[in-house]
Amino acid sequence: MVKAVQSEMVKHTLQEIYHRGGGFPRKPYVLALLTYHMIGMEPGFSYLKEMQKDTITLRLTGENSLLAKMELRELIKAAGNDDWIPQACLGEEILREIDGIFLPILSFSLVNDLLSLNEQRPFVRLILEALLKGKKIVALKTGADPHDPYWKMKGMDKGPALLKRTMLQQLVQLKSMGIILISKNEKADFKPEENKKTVISKETIRNAHLHNQTEIRIQGGSIITPLARDMAKELNILLKTF
Structure with missing residues (x-):
């Protein structure tokens, strides 16, 4: 190589x-x-x-x-x-x-x-x-x-x-x-949509727990519901913003 x-x-x-x-x-x-x-x-x-x-x-x-x-x-x-x-x-x-x-x-x-x-x-x-x-x-x-x-x-x-x-x-x-x-002359754009905010709900935390995740990486500006924060704390799941 x-x-x-x-x-x-x-x-x-x-x-x-x-x-x-x-x-x-x-x-x-x-x-x-x-x-x-x-x-x-x-x-x-x-x-x-x-x-x-x-x-x-x-x-x-x-x-x-x-x-x-x-x-x-x-x-x-x-x-x-x-x-x-x-x-x-x-x-x-x-x-x-x-x-x-x-x-x-x-x-x-x-x-x-x-x-x-x-x-x-x-x-x-x-x-x-x-x-x-x-x-x-x-x-x-x-x-x-x-x-x-x-x-x-x-x-x-x-x-x-x-x-x-x-x-x-x-x-x-x-x-x-x-x-x-x-086409070959166009640029492939993979930038995240800035105006679209992700919502981290209780269901998000539950799914992460079911998949044995101990950490969830969250894009800056995302909305985390109070119930999601409580459940993450209870299940020892780290919510990490990037």
């Missing part, structure tokens, strides 16, 4: 330590989900490298089927980021921690499984749960937009009108589901 790539995971770990110590505000935590695409993955990888320059903590994960086609070392090098989470480690804890999900490669199968709500596919289940919990999902539309110049560059812009129309209709449906679609 290249030295510059190796530094990403170390940098994110140090940032988390400094944040916990009150060093500086926490950056939005974004998880990029990598899937295989028949037209190639270069646009997604290029975009990921640009995202490293933004004020976010970007971590990567990939489907097992992708790792059957590309070695992990290749993926890390292509994306310019070694902060990798194996698919097997994706669960409730990751979902609670992330602020958003980025889809750099919209493959046909991923689009189809999302629209058919195929929760049996781990990535689709994670995306659907994130949407239902109000997390931001941003997708680079290159892989599913037949009019994107990349398709012409690959010599795959000569498909029938019906096929192209179907692909465009699917993009409209994804947008209707709450997925933000962007």
Whole structure:
């Protein structure tokens, strides 16, 4: 691995330590989900490298089927980021921690499984749960937009009108589901909505207790109800503001 790539995971770990110590505000935590695409993955990888320059903590994960086609070392090098989470480690804890999900490669199968709500596919289940919990999902539309110049560059812009129309209709449906679609020239925005205040209720504390959490990290400006404070004290759950 290249030295510059190796530094990403170390940098994110140090940032988390400094944040916990009150060093500086926490950056939005974004998880990029990598899937295989028949037209190639270069646009997604290029975009990921640009995202490293933004004020976010970007971590990567990939489907097992992708790792059957590309070695992990290749993926890390292509994306310019070694902060990798194996698919097997994706669960409730990751979902609670992330602020958003980025889809750099919209493959046909991923689009189809999302629209058919195929929760049996781990990535689709994670995306659907994130949407239902109000997390931001941003997708680079290159892989599913037949009019994107990349398709012409690959010599795959000569498909029938019906096929192209179907692909465009699917993009409209994804947008209707709450997925933000962007082109390669647009910036993926994962900043939290400042005007939207989170309410920490008694139910929030109860759920944390059921999941064996001893600490809840709360964004500054959030509203904590008196009953929530009392229950947190009673259950020895620390309410930590960032």
